[in-house]
Amino acid sequence: MDEIFVGIDLGGTNIKIGFFDSQLELIGRTSVGNKADAEPAVVVDKIGEAIEEYLADNGLASEKVGAVGIGSTGQFNLSEGFMISNPNLKLFQNVPFKAMLSERIGKPVVLENDGNAACWGEHACGAGKGVDDMVFFTLGTGIGGGIISKGELVHGSADNGAELGHLIIYPDGRVCGCGQRGCVEAYASANSTAKRAQEAVEGGAKSSLKKVLDEKGEITCKDVFEHSAKGDKLAKEITDGTAKALAIVCIDMLHTTEPKRIVFAGGMINAGDALLERIKYYFDEQIWTLKKESVEICFATLGEDAGIIGAAALAREAGR
Amino acid sequence: MDEIFVGIDLGGTNIKIGFFDSQLELIGRTSVGNKADAEPAVVVDKIGEAIEEYLADNGLASEKVGAVGIGSTGQFNLSEGFMISNPNLKLFQNVPFKAMLSERIGKPVVLENDGNAACWGEHACGAGKGVDDMVFFTLGTGIGGGIISKGELVHGSADNGAELGHLIIYPDGRVCGCGQRGCVEAYASANSTAKRAQEAVEGGAKSSLKKVLDEKGEITCKDVFEHSAKGDKLAKEITDGTAKALAIVCIDMLHTTEPKRIVFAGGMINAGDALLERIKYYFDEQIWTLKKESVEICFATLGEDAGIIGAAALAREAGR
Numbered sequence: 001m002d003e004i005f006v007g008i009d010l011g012g013t014n015i016k017i018g019f020f021d022s023q024l025e026l027i028g029r030t031s032v033g034n035k036a037d038a039e040p041a042v043v044v045d046k047i048g049e050a051i052e053e054y055l056a057d058n059g060l061a062s063e064k065v066g067a068v069g070i071g072s073t074g075q076f077n078l079s080e081g082f083m084i085s086n087p088n089l090k091l092f093q094n095v096p097f098k099a100m101l102s103e104r105i106g107k108p109v110v111l112e113n114d115g116n117a118a119c120w121g122e123h124a125c126g127a128g129k130g131v132d133d134m135v136f137f138t139l140g141t142g143i144g145g146g147i148i149s150k151g152e153l154v155h156g157s158a159d160n161g162a163e164l165g166h167l168i169i170y171p172d173g174r175v176c177g178c179g180q181r182g183c184v185e186a187y188a189s190a191n192s193t194a195k196r197a198q199e200a201v202e203g204g205a206k207s208s209l210k211k212v213l214d215e216k217g218e219i220t221c222k223d224v225f226e227h228s229a230k231g232d233k234l235a236k237e238i239t240d241g242t243a244k245a246l247a248i249v250c251i252d253m254l255h256t257t258e259p260k261r262i263v264f265a266g267g268m269i270n271a272g273d274a275l276l277e278r279i280k281y282y283f284d285e286q287i288w289t290l291k292k293e294s295v296e297i298c299f300a301t302l303g304e305d306a307g308i309i310g311a312a313a314l315a316r317e318a319g320r
Numbered sequence: 321m322d323e324i325f326v327g328i329d330l331g332g333t334n335i336k337i338g339f340f341d342s343q344l345e346l347i348g349r350t351s352v353g354n355k356a357d358a359e360p361a362v363v364v365d366k367i368g369e370a371i372e373e374y375l376a377d378n379g380l381a382s383e384k385v386g387a388v389g390i391g392s393t394g395q396f397n398l399s400e401g402f403m404i405s406n407p408n409l410k411l412f413q414n415v416p417f418k419a420m421l422s423e424r425i426g427k428p429v430v431l432e433n434d435g436n437a438a439c440w441g442e443h444a445c446g447a448g449k450g451v452d453d454m455v456f457f458t459l460g461t462g463i464g465g466g467i468i469s470k471g472e473l474v475h476g477s478a479d480n481g482a483e484l485g486h487l488i489i490y491p492d493g494r495v496c497g498c499g500q501r502g503c504v505e506a507y508a509s510a511n512s513t514a515k516r517a518q519e520a521v522e523g524g525a526k527s528s529l530k531k532v533l534d535e536k537g538e539i540t541c542k543d544v545f546e547h548s549a550k551g552d553k554l555a556k557e558i559t560d561g562t563a564k565a566l567a568i569v570c571i572d573m574l575h576t577t578e579p580k581r582i583v584f585a586g587g588m589i590n591a592g593d594a595l596l597e598r599i600k601y602y603f604d605e606q607i608w609t610l611k612k613e614s615v616e617i618c619f620a621t622l623g624e625d626a627g628i629i630g631a632a633a634l635a636r637e638a639g640r
Contacts, residue, residue: 133476133477147576149469155470156578157578159578161575161576163575166571168571168572168606169491170490171490171568176608178609178610179610180608181606244491248488252487255481255484255487256484256573256577257474257476257481257576258476258478258480258482260478286491287500288486288496288499290499
């Protein structure tokens with residue numbers, strides 16, 4: 001049998017672990033709980049045990065495992081394999097996570113930012129397959145990013161590149177969680193889309209979303225898209241604001257690393273073609289007339305597995 | 321004696337040619353006139369003759385020349401060595417320029433976009449020396465760009481990357497020559513800076529620039545910076561608008577390829593520290609508080625020679 005590559009998505013409440021063959025086909029998966037105040041050594045041991053248990057339960061020899069990839073939120077020194085900080089895991093401060101995990105499981109370990117891991121997953125097996133220059137946005141609570149240029153992830157000078165949610169599109173605009181004003185994340189993330197709608201309704205704007213707010217006490221991004229689809233004028237305006245903000249950052253990225261394909265992922269893409277079409281509409285409206293652009297804008301295809309697939313793919317690359 | 325590398329800056333009215341040793345020290349230079357409607361074959365021959373003449377006049381054997389680099393405005397297919405179009409040279413449409421020039425002079429030729437060539441020059445010998453991740457802006461009539469990531473120029477999927485003058489900073493803002501609205505070029509190029517001032521004065525704003533407009537019939541960017549230095553309120557506001565626009569794109573690039581250094585070049589940097597300090601001021605004001613950034617923002621050091629030095633440096637790389 002083929003070599004096995006393990007892909008891990010390290011979250012603050014859950015650690016997802018996938019086992020893949022050398023073609024990156026999923027063999028199986030397991031998961032283990034996590035806590036925000038977990039000790040790094042405990043997390044490392046937990047991961048080691050979960051891998052060993054899965055292998056034993058499935059009659060797979062540990063020797064089959066070629067390497068392990070791990071994607072996580074946080075700040076890193078990737079070349080040294082350090083996790084410098086992690087908003088979801090408070091005790092991960094300057095932790096030599098790569099070395100610790102590698103020692104515990106006796107395999108080479110690759111560490112990667114979670115946005116980059118998911119981007120690499122879509123590049124390896126999903127919507128970015130076969131494309132050497134791509135840009136990736138995850139649309140969730142916040143907006144994450146990934147850039148692949150000439151077939152390689154762009155990490156930046158200190159492994160903090162591709163923070164694409166913090167491209168400024170409206171200087172002096174809405175305050176973002178990062179402290180900047182006017183970030184695309186402050187307009188077009190799921191949270192910001194919901195918040196813009198709720199603010200408008202609370203401000204007295206006429207909308208079918210008023211009933212939602214009165215009944216549930218809040219408006220979600222899903223509500224906004226649903227009411228937009230049903231024809232509510234305000235919900236349409238808010239949706240359009242989100243689509244336009246995303247179109248602007250597509251244009252900005254086209255003029256930067258010039259991707260051939262731009263892939264949107266994350267919970268928000270459940271809104272489907274209605275949202276994608278509006279993004280494309282505003283892209284066409286706002287893009288220059290200097291020359292015709294042929295960049296493809298599309299949705300991711302791997303769903304929540306992009307992270308573990310990408311981490312496994314990075315583990316596979318590292319072994320080559 | 322050492323090998324010689326030739327760096328060429330191909331313009332619509334002038335062709336600058338520099339001769340460099342393998343340490344990229346300038347040996348000497350020559351130039352030859354050009355015309356917007358020149359035939360490609362004629363231009364190629366002109367360049368060949370100019371190089372031969374310079375070498376003969378200086379007692380240098382043609383065998384010493386290792387390779388030739390050429391930077392030019394226009395759109396390219398760099399891997400094939402084609403110039404697809406050139407706004408300054410109308411007859412350069414789908415011309416296999418690299419092959420033509422290489423055949424004429426009997427040396428390897430490297431073709432590059434002029435912004436990238438200047439960026440590479442500053443990287444090789446100027447303000448970006450020793451920095452593997454840098455971003456480069458030329459502030460002139462328009463705004464050009466260049467990106468170096470992990471020691472390599474970022475060309476993009478179709479050799480049109482790093483069009484950094486067309487990052488959109490004010491959606492639905494001022495119309496740019498490219499057809500977009502709100503490009504940084506529409507605010508912060510020398511032309512746009514002058515134009516914003518002139519519009520304000522023509523619109524009745526009180527300013528010492530009014531006298532300039534009355535006497536010369538127009539306001540230049542230099543006038544704006546001079547009057548700003550003398551304390552004119554409007555000129556200061558316009559200068560600040562330029563500095564802030566440039567700071568925003570510095571932040572956007574930090575969140576994209578995360579340069580260690582951002583280098584501004586072009587005629588506008590003659591404004592000196594007064595301008596640089598304002599760019600840094602707005603960078604500090606607008607950047608996130610999530611973590612401290614240490615990107616260096618500075619001015620180029622090679623002046624107008626950056627293009628020929630960069631072209632020669634690219635020629636030298638190609639031979640390695």
